[in-house]
Amino acid sequence: MPTIVVDVMPKAELLDPQGKAVSGAFSRLGVSDFTSVRIGKRFELTVDGEVTEEVLAEAKRVADEILSNSVIEDVVGIEVVA
Amino acid sequence: MPTIVVDVMPKAELLDPQGKAVSGAFSRLGVSDFTSVRIGKRFELTVDGEVTEEVLAEAKRVADEILSNSVIEDVVGIEVVA
Numbered sequence: 001m002p003t004i005v006v007d008v009m010p011k012a013e014l015l016d017p018q019g020k021a022v023s024g025a026f027s028r029l030g031v032s033d034f035t036s037v038r039i040g041k042r043f044e045l046t047v048d049g050e051v052t053e054e055v056l057a058e059a060k061r062v063a064d065e066i067l068s069n070s071v072i073e074d075v076v077g078i079e080v081v082a
Numbered sequence: 083m084p085t086i087v088v089d090v091m092p093k094a095e096l097l098d099p100q101g102k103a104v105s106g107a108f109s110r111l112g113v114s115d116f117t118s119v120r121i122g123k124r125f126e127l128t129v130d131g132e133v134t135e136e137v138l139a140e141a142k143r144v145a146d147e148i149l150s151n152s153v154i155e156d157v158v159g160i161e162v163v164a
Contacts, residue, residue: 034127
């Protein structure tokens with residue numbers, strides 16, 4: 001069944017305490033290849049049937065209105081996977 | 083600066099209470115296009131410099147050992163974005 005993946009990330013100008021915590025853990029564990037870490041959410045919406053233009057438009061709508069909080073988060077991607 | 087994106091999802095055989103909650107919200111709000119919702123995490127690791135084979139290997143290692151809990155989660159994707 002096709003799946004629509006919606007990616008939501010904290011806005012770039014906001015602190016991301018969870019990401020900072022992982023970044024701190026990296027330092028303590030000697031992992032030095034990554035200068036920063038940000039953590040967001042990945043939603044997998046399963047579609048029963050075909051992904052029509054309407055279904056995709058509905059996915060965009062719920063991504064903006066239900067799955068993300070536009071005050072603190074951005075929807076950074078919506079894509080259909082097989 | 084290049085970014086490595088690591089996607090982590092709850093294992094398919096496990097319940098995902100957060101996803102179920104969103105799915106329930108969809109029903110109550112009259113959104114009927116999606117039969118199920120699963121929620122995972124998206125990590126963005128910023129790399130200072132080039133993404134070499136070694137950096138990518140290190141990203142795979144931290145994805146498996148630090149960013150995900152292999153008992154309940156799967157690393158479903160590691161990709162480099164510009």
